[in-house]
Structures are given as C-alpha cells and as structure tokens.
Amino acid sequence: MNLxxxxxxxxxxxxxxxxxxxxxxxxxxxxxxxxxxxxxxxLVMAHAAVMKYIESVxxxxxxxxxQAKKEGTLDNIGPVFDAISNYFAQDFDIIPDQLGMVGLxxxxxxxxxxxxxxxxxxxxxxxxxxxxxxxxxxxxxxxGLIGEPHATLLDGIxxxxxxxxxxxxxxxxxxxxxxxxxxTWNTPDPIYGNASVEEIAKTRLGTMGIF
Numbered sequence: 135m136n137l138x139x140x141x142x143x144x145x146x147x148x149x150x151x152x153x154x155x156x157x158x159x160x161x162x163x164x165x166x167x168x169x170x171x172x173x174x175x176x177l178v179m180a181h182a183a184v185m186k187y188i189e190s191v192x193x194x195x196x197x198x199x200x201q202a203k204k205e206g207t208l209d210n211i212g213p214v215f216d217a218i219s220n221y222f223a224q225d226f227d228i229i230p231d232q233l234g235m236v237g238l239x240x241x242x243x244x245x246x247x248x249x250x251x252x253x254x255x256x257x258x259x260x261x262x263x264x265x266x267x268x269x270x271x272x273x274x275x276x277x278g279l280i281g282e283p284h285a286t287l288l289d290g291i292x293x294x295x296x297x298x299x300x301x302x303x304x305x306x307x308x309x310x311x312x313x314x315x316x317x318t319w320n321t322p323d324p325i326y327g328n329a330s331v332e333e334i335a336k337t338r339l340g341t342m343g344i345f
Contacts, residue, residue, distance in 0.1 A: 135199055135215035140222045140245075141192050143231060143238060148189075150234030157181060157235040164279065187276060188235060188242040194249055195219075198264075214252065217295045218245045228284050240288055243276050247292045255296075 151157055161180050165172050202208045222241045231237040253264040277285045
C-alpha cells in the first residue's frame, strides 16, 4: 500500500479548497438542486463533515494496515489496501482529482466503503466489528452526495475487490483472533460539536436534502 500518495493527494486537495472553495460551491449547488434550503450553519457543518471524511482516510488505512501486519494477514488483505491506494493514484478516475476536495469524494468513499464492508463481514462471523464506529450512515450520505451513475460505478469496484479470494481468506483468519483491535474514526470529535457519526449524517447533514 502506498499511503504516501494518499496523503499527497489529500494535501493537494486541501490547498485547492483553500484557494478555490470548490467543495463549498458544490455543496450549495447540490442542496439547491435537491430543493433544500440549508442555513449557512448547516452548510459549514456539511463542509466540515466532508473534509473530515476525506482527511481521515490515511488514519483509517494506517491503523488497519498496522493491525493486519501484526496479525500476519497483510499478504491476504493487501489487495484491499492496494485497490485503495491505486485508485487514489489515478488523476482521472470517476471524479477527476483536479477538482480538489470534490475530486477526492469518490476516493474517500471507496476507502471507507471497503473498510465498512470488511468490518461488517467480520462482525457477522464473530459478533465484533473491526471498526469502532458504524460509518454506514456517513458512507450513505457521501454516496448520495456523489450521485449517479458515479456511486454505482464505485460500488462495483468495491464489490469486485471484496469478492477476491484473498479477502475472504483473511476474514476467516481473523475470526479467532481476540487481540485484533478495532479501527477508530475518532468520533465524537470537536469539529462536529462532539456529535456521533450517525447524528452527523442523519440529523445535521440530512437537512441538505441528500440523505
């Protein structure tokens, strides 16, 4: 996994957003197109949530990578990490990275979705999720933000990656391991007013008319 390229792409997107405010403009346009009339406070919250969603990817991957290496399952789960870093490396993917933070929404969704599904599969087999927080609600909100047909194309990449035999093997290997520590999304977080991920997606961001 090339985590450095993920960090570099996010840093470049942050700089782009600081200069052009493309994500702010996009959120306003999407809300208007959905017939919603969010307040300025809601738009600020939505902007912060999307930024956090994208910026948290390196932390999410680094923690998962470290744990997989510790448990000796890195060779098997490697294709998941590779799929994520390879997608980040592409400048012209489903949403071009030249659009800054808007252009990384698809990259971040792919990363979070893959981690969510791995955690869910593990939870079904053991009763213990790998992720400390349920990120399904925020993933669904970001999916709605990305829109069709892009979201379905991304889901196809997720499904193809998850169906690989190596990933299914690693899930089986992890089932009996008690010392595998869950990955955290670091919530509640002050940037959201110490709200839970579910509250952020369904209650606050729901007023954007997307979720």
